[in-house]
Amino acid sequence: MxxxxxxxxxxxxxxxxxxxxxxxxxxxxxxxxxxxxxxxxxxxxxxxxxxxxxxxxxxxxxxxxxxxxxxxxxxxxxxxxxxxxxxxxxxxxxxxxxxxxxxxxxxxxxxxxxxxxxxxxxxxxxxxxxxxxxxxxxxxxxxxxxxxxxxxxxxxxxxxxxxxxxxxxxxxxxxxxxxxxxxxxxxxxxxxxxxxxxxxxxxxxxxxxxEAAGADPTIVVLTPGPFNSAYYEHSFLADKLGVELVEGRDLFVDDGKVFMRTTEGRQRVDVVYRRIDDDFLDPLTFRPDSALGVPGLMAAYQAGAxxxxxxxxxxxxxxxxxxxxxxxxxxxxxxxxxxxxxVPTWRCREPEALKYTLAHLEELVVKEVGGSGGYGMLVGPAASKSEIETFRRRLIDDPDEFIAQPTxxxxxxxxxxxxxxxxxxxxxxxxxxxxxxxxxxxxxxxxxxxxxxxxxxxxxxxxxxxxxxxxxxxx
Amino acid sequence: MLSRTADALYWTGRYIERADFLARILEATIRLAAIPTRGDGDAETVWASALACASVPKALGRSPTEKSVRDFLAFSPDNASSITACITRARTNARSVRTALTTELWEAINGAWNGLAEQGQPTRRDDFTRFLEWVKAMTLAVEGATSRTMLRNDGYYFLRLGAAIERADNTARLLDVKYHLLLPEGERVGGQLDYFQWTTLLREVSALTAYRWVYRDSVKPWLVADLLVLNRQMPRSLASCQTSIVHYLELLAGDYGRRGPAQRLAADRMRRFDNSRIESIFQAGLHEYILAFLAENGRLAQAIQDQYLA
Known part of the structure; x- marks a missing residue:
């Protein structure tokens, strides 16, 4: 109970x-x-x-x-x-x-x-x-x-x-x-x-x-855009903060500084509350196929700008x-x-823990180390026999990728x-x-x-x- | 203000205006098609004229039917400017700049979009007419929320600017189509059929009563043209739209402390309106006049785009 x-x-x-x-x-x-x-x-x-x-x-x-x-x-x-x-x-x-x-x-x-x-x-x-x-x-x-x-x-x-x-x-x-x-x-x-x-x-x-931004820094919220699952929240926060909600294409880097494109020309940006993942921040540093990010942002960041x-x-x-x-x-x-x-956790990368996990799959929750959102996890007590067996094979193949916790x-x-x-x-x-x-x-x-x-x-x-x-x- | 925000507001204004115009054109066409005429194929001409008003004269091939035109202009996923598409696009634009809108305005636009699913795609004529009524009510709600709740700053100016540019375009096409497509050959300008057609169109753009107030005369084509081109009391006239465009562009210039090509282009055109008389427009040809107006409107829209929205 x-x-x-x-x-x-x-x-x-x-x-x-x-x-x-x-x-x-x-x-x-x-x-x-x-x-x-x-x-x-x-x-x-x-x-x-x-x-x-x-x-x-x-x-x-x-x-x-x-x-x-x-x-x-x-x-x-x-x-x-x-x-x-x-x-x-x-x-x-x-x-x-x-x-x-x-x-x-x-x-x-x-x-x-x-x-x-x-x-x-x-x-x-x-x-x-x-x-x-x-x-x-x-x-x-x-x-x-x-x-x-x-x-x-x-x-x-x-x-x-x-x-x-x-x-x-x-x-x-x-x-x-x-x-x-x-x-x-x-x-x-x-x-x-x-x-x-x-x-x-x-x-x-x-x-x-x-430090260089002065007493009244310009803050923006950076969103991947309206198709992102949390877009409502991004717009809500920008509204409550009273700052601009920007997408990657609204920002650009020039001479090591970050600017946004406005109807009155460029405006310097000091703080980016970013709601996009590291991988997508800057196509020059991370994923080159990212259309969400800002080329050069990482260099400006590393320079402290x-x-x-x-x-x-x-x-x-x-x-x-x-x-x-x-x-x-x-x-x-x-x-x-x-x-x-x-939560007490068995790290499946450790042989003893893996052994214990495999022996108690019906009672444990097993999670992918990099997973989120409740996806890619096994809830032992709620899972069917075949789901457990599928997971068992994945665990044996790649134990480093998993942890197990009691339900x-x-x-x-x-x-x-x-x-x-x-x-x-x-x-x-x-x-x-x-x-x-x-x-x-x-x-x-x-x-x-x-x-x-x-x-x-x-x-x-x-x-x-x-x-x-x-x-x-x-x- | 972010250029992208200004762009989205401008297009929200345009799409809402376009949805309203389409609803009115469809309503007018349903009535026009009911006017008894002599020749064959008149209904087709009437429905083809609705396509021409919507700037897609050839979208449905040679013989558009009532059903095909209604579906195409109101619902078709193949038509990027159908009523449903306009409302959806207005909502997408509004959603992407949610923070630049008041709660009331957002609710009005989002409410219209939510309502699309409930409205469905009615096929029976009376259901369809009710759908058009609903569209007009929705755009009035958006208009009301805009005028009653939006701060009078650049965001508001861009919304209004988009609506004014769109409206100018729509009125110009409506006039042109009426004069050069609708009236069958052999029918006399100023004749019985012409009279009915104008009365219907004026009613649909909410201008019939206005006409009577302004001219205190029966419906005559040159006076109607005067009303829709030069009369500044008539909110849909080209002169009124142009006045709005100049007004909001000047407010923007004031706020930003800088005038640009868009302001110069708009002021230039305003001066020409001031010096125009309907007689000379007719002498030079209304059709030519309107074609030139539409081209100029396009150039002005491009100048606004380059100056503020890119």
Whole structure:
């Protein structure tokens, strides 16, 4: 039986209610029948009207879809949050130090904290960044750390997304929607505001601008374009930040400086919050077939003329193989014990671990080291015999490419089901962590993803997951 | 403002205007086809004229039918300027510069696009007419959202500029087609059929009442031409469109502190409008006048493109 965010353990709601959910339980008891369903329909209409959609690749029929929105909030008490926040700050601070070290003196490799070849032959390791110090020394300006919960005090980090984490627009839009749908509920609840995120991000990006940029740096959001699955979010963020949303073709490099093409001629750009992957940033340095990038951008970056957020080459820190060493990395760079747990992980590159994994495939989750989005993974308990056998062969052929983890009993949260009843559904949590020379900050909230199918553990929006508003309480 | 943003706004303006014009042309043609005439093949001529108005006279070969023209101009995926294509393109452009639009304007455009699926592709004439009504309502909603909510800055100017250039083009073609294709040979200009045709067209461009107010006279071809070419009270006239084009180009020049070829070209043309009289236009030939106007409109659009959008 999984831990439930509202009731603690019970599978049916009604008897025991955890402290942070009591106000909601009282409100629900008084709400007229069918209210949640009605509000849920209202929310869907509104999202569609606003065009808050994401593109599904390889689905020509309906290439723009809504991510289902669940109206029952996920609520986190003040004390629980304080622990998470401290853990997140510690972890992201360590990741920044780790990146500065591996692209610099490589002390952690010399000390044997993790195997050097795991870093240096990693597909996300970027040799062009070796010996580079990005402007102001910050590597991961924006991280989206995926957490899951298995018990009252048991939180685990599932993934450190250090490249171009997405989902923050849902954190903000979901809140907006909830305040519109349930104003009376907010009157009774001390919910910490997430609306300050845009200001926090803007301040953070400004503080990371190159020294030469002066007091009022020009910031842009760089998107691959309207066909990208997260385009709505890119435009949303540019709007909230009050900066231009640019595509690669809007930028050019001249005399080592980055400019954008405007109706009044060229304008210098100092900070690029880029939402395109390293590989596509600059066809002169990376993929020559990339039409999304800006020729010469990498050279300008290496010369310190522009800030890229996040820095290039950060993928090596959120790689699933490096992930398994994160507790050691945190100890090495902060001298502290990690506050947040890693999920116990078998690295299939190690013969003992491979042996164990092969013997326990039915109970494990096996992931590709470079995979993401819930693709290319095996969920043992939910897989058929033939799926397991297919995976077994792939594992034996190429063990380095895989890690295995126990199937965690992700916590559940009350979610509106098809019959209009609240039922427990598995959730995860992605808080957003911002780093600048002024410190590491966590937005008080995050994206809660929920697996809408009963019993399902896959929360990815590309595979039928939905989202909820996440409330962090002030007291 | 990014050149790409300006470009997308300009084309959003153009496509919305074009969708509206197509809906009106189709409505007018349905009515025109219902006017009883003598010869054979008149219905075909009428439907062929709709294609000519839409600047695709030869798209459907020798004998277009009501059904084929309706489908082609409203829905056809082979027609890059069908109503559905225009709304879809306007929406694609708007979406690519979502941040340059107000929520209201974006919702209006996105709402039109969402509505396309619900509307389907009606074939029965009365359903089809309802579809056209819907298109006009959608473009009015977009227009309202533009004028009521958009900041009066360069983004707004580019939206308006695109609409004005497009509208000038459309009015010019409408006039030309009416004069040189629609009226069967042997029919007298100013005759009974001519009268009905003009009345119908004027109604479709929402100008019939305007005509009566302005001229206090029965519908006469040279007065209609005067209304649609030179009258500045009539928002669709070539002179009105030209006034808008000059107005928004000057606002842009003011904001950016620089005038360029587009401003000079537009001002030059405005001066010629100021000195025009409908009699002399007719003397020199309306058809020739319109051809020259369309060519010049093309040059102006190109100048705007080069100066701001590239």
């Amino acid at each position: 999984a831990f439930d965010e509202m009731s603690g353990e019970a599978s049916a709601y009604g008897t025991h209610v955890r402290e942070s959910y009591r106000g909601l339980a009282r409100w629900l008891a008084e709400a007229p029948e069918g209210l949640l369903q009605a509000r849920s329909r209202q929310a869907e209409l509104f999202f569609r009207r606003m065009g808050i959609t994401f593109a599904v690749y390889g689905d020509a029929e309906s290439s723009e879809r809504l991510i289902p929105f669940d109206v029952a909030p996920r609520i986190i008490g003040a004390a629980e949050w304080a622990g998470l926040e401290a853990g997140l700050i510690q972890r992201v601070a360590a990741i920044n130090l780790f990146l500065a070290d591996i692209y610099g003196p490589q002390e952690c490799l010399k000390a044997g904290v993790l195997p050097a070849e795991l870093v240096l032959t990693n597909p996300h390791y970027c040799p062009e960044m070796q010996g580079q110090r990005p402007p102001r020394g910050i590597w991961v300006q924006i991280a989206g750390v995926d957490l899951v919960r298995t018990g009252e005090d048991d939180f685990y980090v599932l993934e450190d997304n250090c490249r171009t984490p997405s989902g923050v627009s849902y954190m903000l839009e979901n809140r907006e929607m909830m305040m519109r749908l349930f104003p009376d509920l907010f009157a009774d609840y001390p919910v910490r505001p997430v609306e300050t995120y845009a200001d926090m991000l803007l301040a953070s990006l400004r503080a990371c601008a190159p 522009v800030t890229l957020a996040n820095a290039v080459g950060t993928g090596v820190a959120d790689d699933k193989a490096v992930y398994t060493y994160m507790p050691e990395i945190i100890r090495f760079f902060t001298g502290e014990e990690p506050i947040l747990n890693n 965690l009993a992700l916590s559940t949260a009350p979610t509106l089901d098809r019959n209009g009843e609240l039922a427990p559904r598995h959730v995860d949590l992605r808080p957003f962590v911002l780093s600048s020379p002024e410190g590491v900050k966590v937005a008080p909230g995050g994206l809660t993803r929920v697996a809408l199918k009963e019993g399902s553990l896959v929360v990815n929006s590309s595979q039928g997951g939905g989202t909820k508003d996440t409330w962090v309480l002030d007291v």
